[in-house]
Amino acid sequence: MLEYVEKIREAARKLFKDGKVDVFIGYKKGSIPMINQPVLINSADQAELLYWDRNCGLNLCNYLTRRTDRIGIVANGCNSRNIVTHITENQIRRDQLYIVGIPCQGMIDHRAVQRAVKQQEILAVEEHSETFTVKGKDFEETFNIKDYLRSNCLVCTHRNPVIFDEIISQPVEEQTGIDAYKDVRQIEGMDPENKWDFFTRMIDKCIRCYACRDACPLCYCPTCFVDESRPQWVGKGIDPVDTMTFHILRAYHCAGRCTDCGACERVCPMSIPVRQFTKKLNKDAQEFFSWEAGLSLDQRPLLDVFRPDDYNDFIR
Amino acid sequence: MTKKIYTKKEWIETLAGLQSSYNIFVPVRDGDFHIFEAMDDKKNPDFNFKNTRLSPKSLVFPQSERLFEYTLDENDPDANIIKQSEKDYFPQAIVGIRPCDAHAFQIVRPNFDNPEYQDPWWIQRYESTTFVGLGCNDPDSTCFCTSVGGGPFSEKGLDALLYDLGDTFLVKVLTDKGEKFLNQAQGGKEADETALKAGEDLAAKATDKIEAKVSTDKLKDKVQTELFDAPFWNEVAFACINCGTCTYLCPTCWCFDIQDEIFKKQGDRIRNWDSCMFPLFTLHGSGHNPRARKVQRVRQRFMHKLKYYVDKYNNGVQCSGCGRCVKNCPVNIDIRQVCELMNTFSHKN
Amino acid sequence: MNNPYLPYPVRIDKIVTETEDRNLKTFRFVFQKPEDENKFSYIPGQFAELSIAGKGESPIGIASSPTEKGHVTFTVNKVGLVTTHLHNMKEGDVMGIRGPLGNWYPWQEMEGKNIVIIGGGFAFTTLRSSIVYMLHPDNRARFKDISVVYGARNPGMLLYKDELAEWEQRDDMNMHITVDGTDDPDWKYNIGFVPTITEQKITSADDAIAIVCGPPIMIKFTQPVLEKVGFSPERIILSLEMRMKCGIGMCGRCNIGHKFVCKDGPVFSLAQLKNMPPEY
Numbered sequence: 001m002l003e004y005v006e007k008i009r010e011a012a013r014k015l016f017k018d019g020k021v022d023v024f025i026g027y028k029k030g031s032i033p034m035i036n037q038p039v040l041i042n043s044a045d046q047a048e049l050l051y052w053d054r055n056c057g058l059n060l061c062n063y064l065t066r067r068t069d070r071i072g073i074v075a076n077g078c079n080s081r082n083i084v085t086h087i088t089e090n091q092i093r094r095d096q097l098y099i100v101g102i103p104c105q106g107m108i109d110h111r112a113v114q115r116a117v118k119q120q121e122i123l124a125v126e127e128h129s130e131t132f133t134v135k136g137k138d139f140e141e142t143f144n145i146k147d148y149l150r151s152n153c154l155v156c157t158h159r160n161p162v163i164f165d166e167i168i169s170q171p172v173e174e175q176t177g178i179d180a181y182k183d184v185r186q187i188e189g190m191d192p193e194n195k196w197d198f199f200t201r202m203i204d205k206c207i208r209c210y211a212c213r214d215a216c217p218l219c220y221c222p223t224c225f226v227d228e229s230r231p232q233w234v235g236k237g238i239d240p241v242d243t244m245t246f247h248i249l250r251a252y253h254c255a256g257r258c259t260d261c262g263a264c265e266r267v268c269p270m271s272i273p274v275r276q277f278t279k280k281l282n283k284d285a286q287e288f289f290s291w292e293a294g295l296s297l298d299q300r301p302l303l304d305v306f307r308p309d310d311y312n313d314f315i316r
Numbered sequence: 317m318t319k320k321i322y323t324k325k326e327w328i329e330t331l332a333g334l335q336s337s338y339n340i341f342v343p344v345r346d347g348d349f350h351i352f353e354a355m356d357d358k359k360n361p362d363f364n365f366k367n368t369r370l371s372p373k374s375l376v377f378p379q380s381e382r383l384f385e386y387t388l389d390e391n392d393p394d395a396n397i398i399k400q401s402e403k404d405y406f407p408q409a410i411v412g413i414r415p416c417d418a419h420a421f422q423i424v425r426p427n428f429d430n431p432e433y434q435d436p437w438w439i440q441r442y443e444s445t446t447f448v449g450l451g452c453n454d455p456d457s458t459c460f461c462t463s464v465g466g467g468p469f470s471e472k473g474l475d476a477l478l479y480d481l482g483d484t485f486l487v488k489v490l491t492d493k494g495e496k497f498l499n500q501a502q503g504g505k506e507a508d509e510t511a512l513k514a515g516e517d518l519a520a521k522a523t524d525k526i527e528a529k530v531s532t533d534k535l536k537d538k539v540q541t542e543l544f545d546a547p548f549w550n551e552v553a554f555a556c557i558n559c560g561t562c563t564y565l566c567p568t569c570w571c572f573d574i575q576d577e578i579f580k581k582q583g584d585r586i587r588n589w590d591s592c593m594f595p596l597f598t599l600h601g602s603g604h605n606p607r608a609r610k611v612q613r614v615r616q617r618f619m620h621k622l623k624y625y626v627d628k629y630n631n632g633v634q635c636s637g638c639g640r641c642v643k644n645c646p647v648n649i650d651i652r653q654v655c656e657l658m659n660t661f662s663h664k665n
Numbered sequence: 666m667n668n669p670y671l672p673y674p675v676r677i678d679k680i681v682t683e684t685e686d687r688n689l690k691t692f693r694f695v696f697q698k699p700e701d702e703n704k705f706s707y708i709p710g711q712f713a714e715l716s717i718a719g720k721g722e723s724p725i726g727i728a729s730s731p732t733e734k735g736h737v738t739f740t741v742n743k744v745g746l747v748t749t750h751l752h753n754m755k756e757g758d759v760m761g762i763r764g765p766l767g768n769w770y771p772w773q774e775m776e777g778k779n780i781v782i783i784g785g786g787f788a789f790t791t792l793r794s795s796i797v798y799m800l801h802p803d804n805r806a807r808f809k810d811i812s813v814v815y816g817a818r819n820p821g822m823l824l825y826k827d828e829l830a831e832w833e834q835r836d837d838m839n840m841h842i843t844v845d846g847t848d849d850p851d852w853k854y855n856i857g858f859v860p861t862i863t864e865q866k867i868t869s870a871d872d873a874i875a876i877v878c879g880p881p882i883m884i885k886f887t888q889p890v891l892e893k894v895g896f897s898p899e900r901i902i903l904s905l906e907m908r909m910k911c912g913i914g915m916c917g918r919c920n921i922g923h924k925f926v927c928k929d930g931p932v933f934s935l936a937q938l939k940n941m942p943p944e945y
Contacts, residue, residue, distance in 0.1 A: 030648040032458060037648040038555040058647060062557065111348060119348065121366070121456045137454075207370070207379065210594075211559035211646050227596050230746055236575050237380035237588045267646030269561045270369065271348055383670060386718040396718045396759045397674045397697075432928065433913040436666040540922050544942040571917035574670075574910045576721050583719045590916070597918055600908050601723075601744035604881075606944050616944070624923035 001105055002053055002127055007168040008074055009047040011100045015072045016044035021098050024072035025060055026050040033125045034110040038063060050074075053127055057107040057150065059263040061217040064092045071097055076104030078152075078261035080161035081294030082217045085257050088294075088301060091220055101164025103172040106145070106153035107262075108132065111271055113148055117141060152262035152275060155180035162295055180260075181283040187276065199244065199277075205270040206243045208236075212264035212274050213250055218257050225249060251277035256285045256302030257293050317489040320504035321511050327485050328361055330501045331411060337500055338446065339408040341375055343368055352410060363480065366456055367414050367638060371567035375410055376421065376441045377589075379564075383437065384585040388578065398585065403437065409446040409497060411478075416459070416638040418447045418473035419466040420567030423636060426629050427570055437587075446497045448487075449474040453518055455526050458639030460652060462523060463530040465632045469519035479515035486515045530652045531659045532633050535626050542663040543623055544615070552654055553614035555647035560591035562641040562649075568621070568634050571597075592616050618654050669913050672716035672761025673701040678736055680756055685821030689787050690752055691728065691740045694762060705765060707731055708772065709794040710904065710932050713764030714912045715739060715751065723747040724909045724927065727765065728790035730797035732804070737762065740790045740824055766912045767931050770795055770902060775874050779810040781867055781896075783887055785859045785879025786817055789824050791904060792878050796832070805837060810873075814866060816843035816859040820852060841866045860886035870895035876902045888935065898936035905931045905945055921945050 012024045027036040028049040036055050040063070041047060052074065060073055061082035071092075075083055080101060086092050114122065117134060124135045133142045155178050160171040187195060210226070213219045226234045226246050234249075235242040258278045265275050285291040288311055291302045322330060331340050335355060342361035344353045349369040353359060384398045421442065428435040428442075452459070452468035461467055471477055475494030479486040486507055489495050563569040573590035576583055590597060593613055599605045607613045625634035635651065642650050675694040683689040696702045707713075707727055714722040723745075729738035743752045754760070770791075780799065784792045792815070799808050813832070817823045823842070832840040833854070843855035843862045855862050859879065867875075867890075875896050877887055884903060891901055907919035907926040914928030922941040924930065933941075 031650040031653060032642060032648065035648045040554045063554070115348060123457055207560075207564050209560035209564050209591075211557065211561050214557035214559040215646055223596075227594070235577055236573060237577075237586055239380070267557070267559070267561070269565060269644045269646075388719050398672055398716060398718055398761050400668060400671060427915055433669045433915070434666060435915055436668050440666065541940065541942055572910075573916065574722070576719050578719045590918070592917065598908050600906065601748070606907075612944065619942075620920070624920065628923040
C-alpha cells in the first residue's frame with residue numbers, strides 16, 4: 001500500500017490550497033518499526049509528513065470526537081464505518097469532514113512478526129507488494145504478507161471505505177467465503193465453567209491501563225462508567241472481578257456499533273485479545289438482526305430501532 | 317567484595333537453595349514476553365531476555381495494596397477506626413533485574429523517603445529487597461540508559477551484578493546486602509582474573525553498543541514557565557489517547573490513588589497505581605479540573621519527568637532509559653523525541 | 666516506623682450549620698486519645714485530611730486557632746462523596762483526622778506588620794484561624810493594624826456570623842463585612858463585591874502583608890486592586906486548593922510545577938506563583 005503515500009499527500013495539499021479544511025488527520029511514519037503515529041497537520045507544507053503502510057492499525061476516527069473544525073481525514077474500510085457511526089451518534093457532522101477513502105488490503109500483525117523472529121529486536125521493516133522483509137542486527141527474513149495479517153483483517157469483508165469524498169485508488173476486491181466467527185463459536189461451545197476459566201485466564205494480565213477503551217472511537221463518554229464515583233460501579237484496583245466487569249460491560253456498550261477495526265487489540269500492552277468480547281456481540285448482532293455497524297448513514301443504530309420481525313423468544 | 321563464578325545450571329540450583337531465606341523473584345517466560353515471578357518448581361527461570369514487559373516496580377510498589385482496614389459495624393467498639401493492615405516484609409531478592417530498572421528505584425526513592433515524610437510500606441519493602449542485577453550484553457536500539465545517568469552494566473541501585481559470560485555467570489557483590497545474599501548461597505567458585513577481565517570487556521562493549529543518545533544537559537537551565545508555554549506541546553500531544561500504558565510500564569512513574577472499598581460491614585483502604593494521563597486525576601470536587609484537556613496532561617507528564625523532577629531533586633531526569641514506553645506506546649509518542657524538543661527549546665525562536 | 670497515612674481517631678463534638686442553604690457546616694472534633702492533641706499541634710494556614718472509614722478523605726483547612734484548646738474545628742462544604750457523608754453524620758460519631766499538613770501563613774514575616782485579610786465565600790476558614798490567633802491576648806501585640814474584608818453572596822451565606830458581628834465591634838481591628846447583594850432592609854454592613862470593598866477600605870500597603878483566600882474569580886479581581894494600592898507580589902499571600910489524596914507530597918496529583926500544594930503549599934506568595942506554571 002506504499003503507493004498510496006504520494007496520493008494521500010497530494011490530496012491533503014489540494015485540500016489546504018482550496019481552503020476546504022482547517023486540519024488534516026492522518027499518520028506519520030513511526031519512530032520504531034511496525035507502528036505509525038497519528039498526526040494532525042494544519043498546512044499544505046506539512047503534507048510531507050503523511051504516510052501510509054501496513055502499520056496503520058489504529059482508528060483515526062477516535063480523534064474526530066466533538067471537534068468543531070473542518071477536518072480532512074484518511075479512512076480505510078473499518079475506519080470509514082466508524083465515521084458513519086460517529087455521524088449517526090452526533091459526535092461529528094458530515095459537513096465537517098472531507099474523507100479521503102483508502103481501499104485497504106490489511107494491516108500486519110506486529111506481534112506475529114515478533115514471534116516469527118523469536119522476539120529478536122526488529123530494526124527495520126520493508127514492505128513490498130506481496131511480501132515484507134524484516135531486518136535485525138544480525139538477521140534478515142522475508143515473509144508473505146498474507147501469512148501475517150491481523151486476525152481482524154483476515155476476516156474483513158469491508159476493506160473498501162463505505163463513505164468518502166474521494167477515493168485514492170480503484171476499490172479492492174472484497175473477501176468472500178469468510179467465516180468470521182469460528183473462534184466465537186468455539187467459545188460458545190464451551191460449558192459455562194470452561195467459558196468462565198477461558199475469559200478469566202485471558203484477562204488475568206490486564207493492568208487496567210484502559211488503552212483498549214481509549215483507542216476505541218466508540219468510547220467517547222465524557223466520564224466512563226469505570227471512572228464514576230457516585231455511585232462507584234467498578235473498583236479501581238486490579239481485583240479480577242472488577243477487571244472482568246470492565247471488559248464485559250465495555251463490550252456491551254459497543255454492541256451493534258463495533259466495526260472490528262482491531263485498534264483495541266493493537267494497543268493492549270499486555271497482548272490481550274480483547275476482541276473476543278466484542279466479536280461475540282458482533283456475531284449476535286449479525287445473526288439475530290442481520291446487522292453490521294456503520295455501513296450507511298441512513299441506518300439508525302441497532303439498539304435504536306425495533307423491527308416487527310425481530311426475534312422475541314426471550315419474552316416468556 | 318566477593319566475586320564468584322557459577323555455571324548457569326548451578327546458579328539456578330543455588331537460587332532454589334536460597335528460597336528458605338528469601339522470596340526469589342526471577343524472570344520467567346510468559347507467552348510473548350517475560351515477567352518477574354516467584355521462583356517455583358513449575359516455572360523455569362529464563363535469563364535469556366531483553367527486559368520484562370512490566371517493570372519489577374510492582375515487587376516494591378504493588379499495583380493494588382491494602383493499607384488499612386476497618387469495621388463499619390456499629391456494635392464493634394472499634395467501629396470506624398482505621399487500623400494499619402499487617403504486612404509481611406520477608407526478605408526478597410529480585411534476581412536478573414536490569415540495571416535500568418534498579419537505577420529506577422533510586423530515582424523513585426526521594427519521593428517516598430524524604431526528611432519530612434516516609435512511606436512505611438515502600439521503604440520497608442525496598443529495604444527488605446536485595447537487587448541482583450543482570451548486565452545487558454546486547455542493549456536494544458530503544459535503550460538510552462547511558463543518556464540518563466545509567467548504563468548496561470551500571471551498578472546504581474544494585475546489591476550484586478551478574479555478568480553473562482556465555483556458559484557461566486560472574487557474580488560481583490556490590491553492597492553489604494549483596495554480600496549477605498551471596499554468603500548464604502551454596503556453590504560457585506572464586507572468580508579468577510580471566511573471568512573478571514571478560515566481565516569488564518563485556519561491560520565496555522555493551523556500553524558502546526548503545527546507539528540512542530538523548531540530550532538532557534540543558535534541561536536544568538530552562539525556565540520552567542517558558543518550557544511550559546512552548547508551542548510544540550500541541551503537536552506532541554495530538555496522538556496521545558490518555559491511556560495509562562506509559563505510566564504503568566514505566567519503572568520510574570509512581571503516582572497513586574487511595575480508595576476505600578467496603579463489603580458489607582468490613583472495609584479496606586487500598587492504594588492503587590494511578591496515572592496523570594487519566595482525565596480524572598486532578599478533578600476537584602467542585603468540578604474544576606486544572607488539567608481537563610489532553611494537551612495539559614501530556615505536557616504534565618513530560619514536564620514532570622524531564623523538568624520538574626530535575627528542578628526538585630537536582631539529580632537528573634526521572635527516567636532510566638529502559639525504553640518500555642517507546643516500544644509500547646500505542647500511538648508511538650517517543651520520549652526521546654520529546655526530550656530533544658525540550659532540551660533544544662529556546663523561547664526566543 | 667511512623668505512618669503519615671494513619672489518621673488520629675476523633676469524635677464529632679459539635680455541628681453548627683453555618684449557611685442558610687445548609688451546604689456549609691462547622692464540625693468541632695475532639696481527639697479520642699488526649700495525647701493525639703499534642704501531636705496535632707498546628708499553625709494557622711495549615712489543613713488536615715478528614716478521614717471517614719468506608720468513604721475516603723477530604724483535605725480541609727483548619728478553622729480553629731491553636732489558641733483554642735481541647736478541640737479542632739473545620740468548616741466543610743458539601744461537595745462530593747466524603748463531605749456529603751460527613752454532613753449526614755451526628756454529634757458523637759467517630760472518624761479520623763490526619764495532619765496537620767501543608768505549610769502555614771508566613772507568621773515570621775508578618776511579625777510587626779499591618780495585616781490585611783481578604784476572604785470570600787467559604788474559603789474564610791483558615792482566615793478565621795488566623796484572626797482568632799492574632800486577636801488572642803498573647804499574640805495581639807505582635808501585629809500592628811489588622812484589617813479584614815470578608816464577603817459572601819448574601820447574608821445567609823456568611824460563615825461565623827456571630828463572631829463577625831463581635832469583630833465588627835472591636836477597636837483593635839477593622840472588620841469590613843460585605844455581601845454581593847441583599848434584599849434585607851436591616852442589613853447594616855457593606856454591599857458590594859469583595860474586590861470593590863477592598864478598593865474602598867484598603868488604602869495603604871505600608872509595612873503591610875495581604876492574605877487573600879477565596880474563589881478563583883475573587884482572587885483574579887482582588888489582585889490588581891492590591892497591586893494598585895502598592896502591595897508587591899511578595900507581600901500578597903494566597904492559599905490554593907487542589908485535588909489531594911495522600912496530602913504528604915507522594916501521590917503526585919496536586920503539583921504545580923515541581924511544588925506540591927499539599928506540602929510546599931497550600932500557602933504561596935504571588936511572587937512564587939508567578940514563577941510557577943499557571944496550572945491550578
